[in-house]
Amino acid sequence: MKPAKSSRGRGIYVLDDIGDVSYGELSVIQQYISNPLLLDGFKWDLRLYVLVTSFQPELEAYVYKEGFARFATVPFTMQDFSPLIHLTNTSIQRHNEHNQRHTRETMVGGTKIDLRTLRSKLQCLNISWDTIWHKMVDCILKSLCVAHDHVPANPNAFEIFGYDLMFDANLNCWLIEVNASPSLGVDHLIDEQVKTPMIDDTIDLVQPxxxxxxxxxxxxxxxxxxxxxxxxxxxxxxxxxxxxxxxxLANAEPPLGNYQRIAPSDHWSQILKLKSQLFR
Structure with missing residues (x-):
């Protein structure tokens, strides 16, 4: 359970009794993923960046092909609900960084690694990155499909969304939350390596x-x-x-840089077709 308008992992706690729900403020209640896919015994999630340049009349969306995997700093267990075990937010985990082994990864990224490093770790477990990526894009597109009809046309606007995703031990992709105006601040070298090129590619693509x-x-x-x-x-x-x-006013096809167009696409068309079949 977490406050609807909070951030940085503040106010999040686990409950197993509906009687413990507080109705005094607008909150979000989500199913707890008790079997997360672990790496070296630690829980982790993903932060991806999605650029939307149009919702109406047609969705135009792009996912950046670099991002972060964010790790807890205490090994996973269901016997202890410490935030350092279950919440991967950098704002929480940074207070325990001193207990990490000092490696090149921690020197560059603190409790975060980039997607290139994550891909190598998953491949060591014989997990296909192509499969992981397809499932993440599918999850992103389905969430955009839900919002698609509710966002009015605004040809002079764009938005970068920060998507937080997680995989369970069965390689199911779960949407944790979508953040509007995600932090683009730089706390570690890895932030500069990922966010600065992403901002540059965004400007090139949007072409203000x-x-x-x-x-x-x-x-x-x-x-x-x-x-x-x-x-x-x-x-x-x-x-x-x-x-x-x-x-x-004439626009040539904008340069994608390290972005991948996910809508319009065949994948997006399939999701729209499924939506029309389900909600006739």
Whole structure:
């Protein structure tokens, strides 16, 4: 159980009696995953970054191919519900980093490793990274499918979401939560190695338009007067856009960098088809 509007693992606790639920604040109750996939005996989860440039009229979404696996610092057990065992949030685990073995991984990332290192660890367990990746993308797309019809069109916006995912011992992928405006701060070298290129690739993909601020002010002032006089600007909008924007409106296919387009895609089309069959 956790507060609906909290972060950094604050206010999370495990309960096994519905009578222990507090109804004084808006909360989220989730099934506890008691059989997590462990690495070296420790619980871990994943933080992936998903860029959405459009929900309507068609979903446009991209997943970044680098991210983090975040580890607990105390070996997993169901006999003790210490946050250091069960919560992988960096803000919690950083208080126990001094008890970790000092390795290159901990020097670079603290309690986090990048996806390249995670892939190597999973391959040592004969776990296919392609399988893991497909299941994560499937989980992400299904969550976006749930929200797809409820987000209005806004052609001048984009959002980076921080997805927290976990695998159980049967390699089922679980969605823990989706964070809007995830932290892009740098606490360790690994943050800089992952987040800085991701921000660069995001800007390249979104391609924010250069614009003439002086012309924009002139256009806004004039259109404000037109609204007060109820004058219909008609085709003037196209002229205004051409004056304000320093480059033409036609867009070539944007560079993906280290992003992978997940919608539109065949996978997304399959999910939409399944949705239409289930909710006829």
């Amino acid at each position: 338009k250069a614009f003439n601020r002086e012309k924009l002010l002139q256009v806004l002032t004039r259109r404000s007067r037109e609204l007060k006089t109820a004058k219909n600007p008609g085709p003037q909008l196209a002229v205004d856009l051409a004056a304000v924007l320093d480059n033409d």
